[in-house]
Amino acid sequence: MPGTPGRTGRITAVETYDVRFPTSRDLDGSDAMNPDPDYSAAYLVLRTDAGDGLEGHGFSFTIGRGNEVQVAAINALRAHVVGRSVTELCADPASLNRDLVGDSQLRWLGPEKGVMHMAVGAVVNAVWDLAAKRAGKPLWRFLADAEPEWLVSQVDFRYIADALSPDQALELLRRGRAGRAERERELLRRGYPAYTTSPGWLGYSDRKLTRLARAALADGFTQIKLKVGADLADDIRRCRAARAAVGPAVRIAIDANQRWNVTEAIAWTKALAEFDPYWIEEPTSPDDILGHAAIRAAVAPVRVATGEHVQNRIVFKQLLQSGALDVLQIDAARVGGVNENLAILLLAAKFGVPVCPHAGGVGLCELVQHLSMFDYLALSGSTDDRVIEFVDHLHEHFVEPVRIHRGHYRAPRAPGFSAQMHPESIARYTYPDGGFWAAELALTAQEVSV
Amino acid sequence: MPGTPGRTGRITAVETYDVRFPTSRDLDGSDAMNPDPDYSAAYLVLRTDAGDGLEGHGFSFTIGRGNEVQVAAINALRAHVVGRSVTELCADPASLNRDLVGDSQLRWLGPEKGVMHMAVGAVVNAVWDLAAKRAGKPLWRFLADAEPEWLVSQVDFRYIADALSPDQALELLRRGRAGRAERERELLRRGYPAYTTSPGWLGYSDRKLTRLARAALADGFTQIKLKVGADLADDIRRCRAARAAVGPAVRIAIDANQRWNVTEAIAWTKALAEFDPYWIEEPTSPDDILGHAAIRAAVAPVRVATGEHVQNRIVFKQLLQSGALDVLQIDAARVGGVNENLAILLLAAKFGVPVCPHAGGVGLCELVQHLSMFDYLALSGSTDDRVIEFVDHLHEHFVEPVRIHRGHYRAPRAPGFSAQMHPESIARYTYPDGGFWAAELALTAQEVSV
Numbered sequence: 075m076p077g078t079p080g081r082t083g084r085i086t087a088v089e090t091y092d093v094r095f096p097t098s099r100d101l102d103g104s105d106a107m108n109p110d111p112d113y114s115a116a117y118l119v120l121r122t123d124a125g126d127g128l129e130g131h132g133f134s135f136t137i138g139r140g141n142e143v144q145v146a147a148i149n150a151l152r153a154h155v156v157g158r159s160v161t162e163l164c165a166d167p168a169s170l171n172r173d174l175v176g177d178s179q180l181r182w183l184g185p186e187k188g189v190m191h192m193a194v195g196a197v198v199n200a201v202w203d204l205a206a207k208r209a210g211k212p213l214w215r216f217l218a219d220a221e222p223e224w225l226v227s228q229v230d231f232r233y234i235a236d237a238l239s240p241d242q243a244l245e246l247l248r249r250g251r252a253g254r255a256e257r258e259r260e261l262l263r264r265g266y267p268a269y270t271t272s273p274g275w276l277g278y279s280d281r282k283l284t285r286l287a288r289a290a291l292a293d294g295f296t297q298i299k300l301k302v303g304a305d306l307a308d309d310i311r312r313c314r315a316a317r318a319a320v321g322p323a324v325r326i327a328i329d330a331n332q333r334w335n336v337t338e339a340i341a342w343t344k345a346l347a348e349f350d351p352y353w354i355e356e357p358t359s360p361d362d363i364l365g366h367a368a369i370r371a372a373v374a375p376v377r378v379a380t381g382e383h384v385q386n387r388i389v390f391k392q393l394l395q396s397g398a399l400d401v402l403q404i405d406a407a408r409v410g411g412v413n414e415n416l417a418i419l420l421l422a423a424k425f426g427v428p429v430c431p432h433a434g435g436v437g438l439c440e441l442v443q444h445l446s447m448f449d450y451l452a453l454s455g456s457t458d459d460r461v462i463e464f465v466d467h468l469h470e471h472f473v474e475p476v477r478i479h480r481g482h483y484r485a486p487r488a489p490g491f492s493a494q495m496h497p498e499s500i501a502r503y504t505y506p507d508g509g510f511w512a513a514e515l516a517l518t519a520q521e522v523s524v
Numbered sequence: 525m526p527g528t529p530g531r532t533g534r535i536t537a538v539e540t541y542d543v544r545f546p547t548s549r550d551l552d553g554s555d556a557m558n559p560d561p562d563y564s565a566a567y568l569v570l571r572t573d574a575g576d577g578l579e580g581h582g583f584s585f586t587i588g589r590g591n592e593v594q595v596a597a598i599n600a601l602r603a604h605v606v607g608r609s610v611t612e613l614c615a616d617p618a619s620l621n622r623d624l625v626g627d628s629q630l631r632w633l634g635p636e637k638g639v640m641h642m643a644v645g646a647v648v649n650a651v652w653d654l655a656a657k658r659a660g661k662p663l664w665r666f667l668a669d670a671e672p673e674w675l676v677s678q679v680d681f682r683y684i685a686d687a688l689s690p691d692q693a694l695e696l697l698r699r700g701r702a703g704r705a706e707r708e709r710e711l712l713r714r715g716y717p718a719y720t721t722s723p724g725w726l727g728y729s730d731r732k733l734t735r736l737a738r739a740a741l742a743d744g745f746t747q748i749k750l751k752v753g754a755d756l757a758d759d760i761r762r763c764r765a766a767r768a769a770v771g772p773a774v775r776i777a778i779d780a781n782q783r784w785n786v787t788e789a790i791a792w793t794k795a796l797a798e799f800d801p802y803w804i805e806e807p808t809s810p811d812d813i814l815g816h817a818a819i820r821a822a823v824a825p826v827r828v829a830t831g832e833h834v835q836n837r838i839v840f841k842q843l844l845q846s847g848a849l850d851v852l853q854i855d856a857a858r859v860g861g862v863n864e865n866l867a868i869l870l871l872a873a874k875f876g877v878p879v880c881p882h883a884g885g886v887g888l889c890e891l892v893q894h895l896s897m898f899d900y901l902a903l904s905g906s907t908d909d910r911v912i913e914f915v916d917h918l919h920e921h922f923v924e925p926v927r928i929h930r931g932h933y934r935a936p937r938a939p940g941f942s943a944q945m946h947p948e949s950i951a952r953y954t955y956p957d958g959g960f961w962a963a964e965l966a967l968t969a970q971e972v973s974v
Contacts, residue, residue, distance in 0.1 A: 139629035179588035188638020233809040236786040336686040359683040388811040
């Protein structure tokens with residue numbers, strides 16, 4: 075359904091914002107690799123002259139310094155976006171995805187990894203936000219309502235065709251349709267299961283950990299997560315406290331945030347095995363496919379999970395091919411946007427590995443819930459052993475914040491990708507000129523001069 | 525040998541420049557993925573107040589658009605560099621390398637890949653340039669003269685220790701010393717073997733290809749390289765022409781620049797096997813370790829080569845562990861600088877795989893020759909089946925350009941890393957305000973207004 079050029083609206087602007095929240099003040103988000111993150115977004119708005127008042131919103135998530143580099147990367151993509159027909163773009167986001175990933179000069183800066191690829195993801199996600207809004211549907215339903223053939227057309231099979239062909243993808247999506255109506259009722263009634271990382275930040279005291287773990291239990295969560303990897307004696311003490319707080323039935327995942335070498339990962343995980351960890355997350359470098367496979371073979375029955383820093387579908391393909399994963403953790407804003415996450419969900423379905431998304435940060439919960447709900451309705455067909463991470467940070471800055479009830483994400487009702495921040499939040503936390511930072515930096519300058 | 529703080533000089537500035545050369549005009553550098561590159565450098569100068577008149581020069585190589593993102597990434601590292609003691613920094617570049625790679629907030633933008641990691645490489649390389657200049661030695665000799673223990677201290681073993689321990693690295697370097705004096709005489713007499721890609725750009729006519737291939741032969745090269753991968757019939761015709769031009773004894777490498785899926789790579793390479801290609805380079809995504817292993821198993825005796833886009837030592841480790849490579853192609857400006865390339869050279873030595881660097885672009889020949897010469901003197905001990913790529917582009921912009929004689933790189937004599945560009949070149953080709961681009965952009969604006 076391509077639009078008629080000239081009569082339809084065009085993308086008129088890609089506005090970008092460097093938004094940073096001062097989360098390092100409270101050690102929220104502290105882990106073995108990230109002692110003091112300032113959760114940030116390289117944020118963008120697609121404006122159009124379609125006259126329907128709709129905009130596309132998207133962002134890359136970063137943790138502070140370098141957010142300006144991420145903004146520069148999004149700006150570098152602007153020329154590919156401005157002037158496009160809104161109708162054509164929303165009918166085929168893959169066309170833009172191809173142009174962005176395929177820009178032969180920008181490709182040198184990746185390819186398909188790091189700053190440049192996250193920028194592609196931010197822009198592509200903003201297009202999906204706009205497309206879903208124009209369709210009047212939340213993204214999860216927009217995707218789940220789409221024809222399997224069209225969904226397959228949205229996937230870039232380059233470099234993954236040896237593991238997943240378009241025909242196989244089509245078959246998975248067709249098979250995934252059976253029972254969809256019943257699952258949608260279930261989704262609307264109960265939501266999608268969540269787990270919470272809020273108790274487990276490394277900077278928290280044991281008392282705070284215990285209090286928050288009990289609170290999680292009372293709130294209906296059946297899985298929590300603890301950060302580990304800085305000091306083994308501390309980890310043993312904290313795991314013991316957490317297990318004592320929640321009892322034997324609640325799953326406790328542990329997360330090393332890439333802190334270890336392969337051999338360390340194996341030894342450390344075994345040392346914590348007595349506390350029955352459900353999975354060990356990011357035991358080593360996200361680039362080390364063979365390392366994850368070796369760790370998984372050694373630490374079973376503890377499961378191996380990774381993905382929040384996995385750069386693209388090509389690395390996920392190999393993690394699956396080499397049997398390196400028990401749990402695949404997509405991230406909504408790390409790879410090249412919805413199109414590439416479709417590829418990754420299809421790969422996971424092909425290999426039969428459950429997807430438990432990474433979330434938290436700024437707006438990652440808001441985004442990724444849509445992908446898991448689509449996965450449930452149209453692909454995996456199950457929420458067994460599937461949970462979306464939940465961290466109770468910064469949701470107040472979003473126009474459509476996630477809603478959690480009895481340990482489940484409620485299905486969003488508003489059209490779009492839930493990506494939109496309040497204009498007041500953007501204005502206040504824009505770095506370095508927004509109200510909050512201008513005051514902070516003036517204070518720092520004063521202290522220096524005194 | 526740490527310096528005495530206060531008495532020694534400090535790094536006073538990291539100046540950055542966005543330098544772009546209009547190479548797309550002549551289709552120099554055209555290949556199956558990069559039809560029209562404008563070879564560019566995100567260039568930096570470290571200034572000090574040491575009073576010795578020495579500066580450190582370094583750069584990331586890009587191919588045009590996005591060079592401003594690369595410059596922004598280098599700027600993001602400035603705070604880690606300015607104010608450091610020059611003596612301490614030059615005595616232990618690894619200390620800076622650790623701080624740059626380990627910046628917990630910037631790390632989120634990689635980790636250790638893409639724009640942010642290339643920026644680390646540019647800064648670290650500039651430090652090595654300065655260190656070698658202060659020692660009054662070309663970098664190859666500065667490295668080859670260093671004690672094995674100190675060289676091992678310059679390597680980050682994180683995430684590679686399962687394949688290479690510090691003790692094993694030390695052993696390799698100690699063993700590599702035997703016969704070094706004789707090899708140095710040989711190096712100074714004959715140089716280091718080169719091969720040339722100048723005949724083989726995809727945009728060239730068959731006649732130009734044939735003429736340049738014969739010229740390469742006359743110049744003493746014993747290996748040339750052809751770009752392939754856009755059209756099989758064209759590739760067959762071009763390979764036939766090249767083989768006819770150089771005869772059976774000269775090695776012809778072919779280079780697909782990541783154009784293919786795994787199955788395509790196998791079929792296409794086999795279709796070109798009758799022309800006896802020496803290696804197939806970048807047959808598929810640089811991220812596809814298992815894919816390269818599958819291709820290598822299928823296309824032998826044609827060798828598999830990759831590396832110019834391999835993001836870091838962790839991916840190289842796995843390419844070696846999985847038997848995916850016959851030829852390892854380091855790049856001086858892709859990974860985290862000399863420190864990480866030391867790790868990669870050590871890994872290659874451990875696995876017995878010859879290193880044949882990627883070069884060309886802007887200044888990559890100037891840099892990487894030093895690493896191969898160090899490898900020969902101190903580690904591999906041989907130039908058998910080892911060649912450095914040579915492309916005859918843009919050397920005139922460098923203060924110490926490479927010198928090629930009878931198909932060999934002459935060993936550089938000037939102190940440093942040969943990284944320094946002429947100030948006039950920087951001024952003329954700075955984008956968008958340098959003399960060349962200002963005139964171009966004014967012309968374009970004029971055309972648009974007419």
